[in-house]
Amino acid sequence: MTVSELALKMNLTPLSLPDGDREINGCYAGDLLSWVMGRARADNLWFTIMNNINVLAVASLADVAAVILAEGVMLGDKEIEAAKAKGINVLTSEKSTFTLCYEAGKLVL
Amino acid sequence: MDEALNFHYDVDGENFTSAGNASVQVKRKLRQLGFPPELIKRVSIAMYEGEINMVIHANGGKADVLVTPEVITIVLADEGPGIADVALAMREGYSTAPDNVRSLGFGAGMGLPNMKRYTDSMDIQTKVGVGTTITMTVRVS
DSSP states (O other): OOOHHHHHHHEEEEETTTTOOOOEEEEEOSHHHHHHHHHTTTTEEEEESOOOOHHHHHHHTTOSSEEEETTTTOOOOOHHHHHHHTTOOOOSSSSSHHHHHHHHHHOOO | SSSSSEEEEESSSGGGGGGGGHHHHHHHHHHTOOOHHEEEEEEEHHHHHHHHHHHHSEEEEEEEEEEOSSSEEEEEEEEEEESSOOHHSTTTTTOOOOOHHTTTOOOSHHHHHHHHHHSSSEEEEEEEEEEEEEEEEOOOO
């Protein structure tokens, strides 16, 4: 499934979607950046409530398919511009991390 | 690529939000040079963790990356406080990062363990009050 298809099915709000055709191969959830970098796999969805600029660096380095912000967390304008410039997909939802993982798990895994 | 390529970066200690710039640039250069994605990921994550450490603990430092067809060497040097107990610092979950850094999602005590995990060798030269130099290598297999 691609990031764009998932966004439609899960009603996610895109904040930056430069690569919507990216295929998803699994999921990872976590807010401690080093933990995520060490454990998230390339092409995973990454669920988090962190929204500072370092999230974009970690998303880029870990090569995740998309960052999914839970609990209605938003990116600032500067971060949205940076995400677009770096080609990083970032979407947000009002749902909790658990609910998002549960729903995405049924679709992706 | 007949001879080694050397990339040098100054890591700004004042600006937490720009931490990672050097790693992202190295990632881009390695991609241009045609290295495999998994190797690029290992090098850039190890370097990013080191960069973040220098920003958190040492007010910045210098990063040098030496690229040959056989091995990639990353040298991170700072003039920070040094590491009093390297074995303790290497333990997963141990961190001396302040609360403001933790609120950004760092300070999980995974930096040095991640650097070791993603590289083939890691050497730490450190002296309290003088600074720390970390040399990591990743072999191109």
